[in-house]
Amino acid sequence: MVKRKEPNELTANADDVSESEETRSDNEEIVNLDFDFFDPRPDVDFEAIRNLLRQLFDADNTMFDISALADLILSQNSLGSTVKTDGPESDPFAFLTVVNANLHRDNPAIRQIIDYILSKTKSNEPFSKKLKELLGEGAKNNTGIIFSERLINMPTEVVPPMYRMLSDEMQRAVDNGENYRFDYYIIISKSFTEMESKLDDEDERPKKKKKSRDPKRSETFYFHAEDEAIQRKSEHYMTYRFSRESQAADSRRTFQDYGISPQGQLMLISSSNFGHMIDEILNLFAVPPQQ
Numbered sequence: 001m002v003k004r005k006e007p008n009e010l011t012a013n014a015d016d017v018s019e020s021e022e023t024r025s026d027n028e029e030i031v032n033l034d035f036d037f038f039d040p041r042p043d044v045d046f047e048a049i050r051n052l053l054r055q056l057f058d059a060d061n062t063m064f065d066i067s068a069l070a071d072l073i074l075s076q077n078s079l080g081s082t083v084k085t086d087g088p089e090s091d092p093f094a095f096l097t098v099v100n101a102n103l104h105r106d107n108p109a110i111r112q113i114i115d116y117i118l119s120k121t122k123s124n125e126p127f128s129k130k131l132k133e134l135l136g137e138g139a140k141n142n143t144g145i146i147f148s149e150r151l152i153n154m155p156t157e158v159v160p161p162m163y164r165m166l167s168d169e170m171q172r173a174v175d176n177g178e179n180y181r182f183d184y185y186i187i188i189s190k191s192f193t194e195m196e197s198k199l200d201d202e203d204e205r206p207k208k209k210k211k212s213r214d215p216k217r218s219e220t221f222y223f224h225a226e227d228e229a230i231q232r233k234s235e236h237y238m239t240y241r242f243s244r245e246s247q248a249a250d251s252r253r254t255f256q257d258y259g260i261s262p263q264g265q266l267m268l269i270s271s272s273n274f275g276h277m278i279d280e281i282l283n284l285f286a287v288p289p290q291q
Contacts (some may be wrong), residue, residue: 007256010218035158035290037081037165038088041097042074048091049073050117050129052149058190058262059176059242063116068109073097073147079169079180081162085148096162098170101135101143101186103179113145117186119238127236134184148189148224157226160286163278184235185274187267189227191220191239223262226281230267233277237267 040049054061073080073095080097084090104110114135121128134143150158173180200232220239222228232235241263269277 009084013014025276033085036087037161038092040074040077040080040082041096042071042077045074045095046070048093049082049095052092052095052151053147056149056188057148057245058192058264060116060264062244064112065109067108069113069147072099072104072107072109073129079166079173080188081165083154083158083162094148094158094162096143096159096166098146098147098166098180098182098286100179100182101145102139102141105135114190116189120264121238121266123128124238124241126238127238127266127268130236130287131186134186142179142181143184144180144182144184146187148183148187151222152223156285159224159226160278160282163281165276167278170269182274183271185269185271187227187230187234187269189230189265189267190222190223190262191227191265192260193220195259202204203248226285227265227267229280229284230269230277231275233280234267234269235273237265240266242263 038208050066053064053066055065057064057066076097076099080095082092083094084092099110101110105114118128118131118135121131133139134141148159148162170180170182
């Protein structure tokens with residue numbers, strides 16, 4: 001089912017687009033793409049969702065039953081969205097959904113996620129205390145875990161409609177008696193800090209002496225531009241190092257070669273701020289209506 005078609009104009013590198021497009025400059029071209037938003041489809045989307053989940057958890061993805069998590073997400077096919085550009089049978093380039101952590105706490109895949117989140121927040125006592133209250137046995141609150149990931153060159157403009165549709169879908173589910181009225185949302189994401197680039201070391205040109213970086217003072221950058229807006233509305237947030245960073249694949253070391261050090265990120269937002277968060281994302285990133 002196509003939920004909505006969102007036309008969007010974006011700038012892409014010439015290598016990534018058809019040679020028939022008009023050249024905008026020596027290195028850029030304009031490409032007009034229609035992004036179609038679909039309900040998740042278990043028969044089509046499993047492999048792509050699983051790969052995007054692996055990307056989301058980065059070096060730590062082997063700590064989870066990613067296949068079981070993808071199955072759970074796809075079983076909620078009336079909740080959440082995928083983004084495609086080549087029809088319903090094509091692979092999604094992005095997805096966003098929410099899973100009820102309390103309802104599915106006995107699902108091994110969600111149990112792994114809960115244990116992971118609790119372990120990563122131990123160093124942040126207020127955050128850790130709040131999460132134990134929300135995710136522990138007999139929790140009185142209802143907490144949703146939001147999973148969202150997309151290919152790295154997907155524009156941020158696909159995000160506002162996905163959050164807007166998710167909010168509408170949750171309300172419809174609640175109206176139908178389903179357990180999707182949440183008190184809090186945990187958003188799992190990634191950010192990065194800068195590190196010394198290996199490519200700089202290979203450059204033979206003379207350089208000024210560089211100051212050593214203090215990891216405690218490293219500036220945080222965002223793979224997902226909307227995370228900065230989400231963070232502003234969050235009750236708690238933190239970044240953390242991946243447990244299996246030293247076992248990173250070659251594809252991840254490419255980031256490090258360019259001076260980028262990925263890290264995990266957790267944000268906790270209350271239901272009272274969730275709507276405001278969506279409004280801010282819409283204001284910042286939504287595609288203006290065509291005249």
